[in-house]
Amino acid sequence: MLPVLLAFECSKTASFFGFGGVAAAMIFANLGAAYGTAKSGVGIASLGTLKPELVMKNIIPVVMAGVLGIYGLIVAVIISQNVVNKDYSYYNGYAHLTAGLCCGLSGLAAGLAIGIVGDTGVRCVGQNPELFVGLILILIFAEALGLYGLIVALILSQSSSECQSN
DSSP states (O other): OOHHHHOOOOOOTTHHHHHHHHHHHHHHHHHHHHHHHHHHHHHHHHHHOOOOGGGGTHHHHHHHHHHHHHHHHHHHHHHHHHHSSSSOHOOOOOOHHHHHHHHHHHHHHHHHHHHHHHHHHHHHHHEEEEEEEEHHHHHHHHHHHHHHHHHHHHHHOOOOOOOOOO
C-alpha cells in the first residue's frame, strides 16, 4: 500500500511545469545579469571619465554579473534534458519548476546586489583606491547568493519520482 501512496500521477501536462522551470531559470538569472551589468557599467563609465587608467581594474562587477546568466543557462539545460514526453510525473514537473525558480530568483537577487555595489563601489575606488579589496569582498558575497541558488537547483533537478501505474 505504501508504494502506491508514494507514486505520482503522470500526465502530458506535467511537462508544462518542467519547461516553466527552464524559462524561470533563464529569464530571472538573465534579468539579474543584465541589471548587474548595466548598473555597474554606469559606474565604470563614470569612473572612466575621471580616471581612465582604473577602468580595466574595475571591470570585475560586470564579469561577476555575467556569470549569473551562465548559472541560469546551466540549470535550464539540465532541466530541459530531464523533461520527457512519456513517464513524466507532476512531482518531476514541480521539482524542475522549483529548481528553475530557485536558480533564477537567486540570480536576480545577486544581480541586484552586484549592480548596486558595483556602481557605487567603483566610484568610491576612483576616489580612494584602498577600498578595492573591500569592494571585491562584498562582490564575492553577492555572487555567492547566485551560487547558492545554483547548488540547490542542481540538487532539486536530480529529484525524481516514478509514475503511478495504471
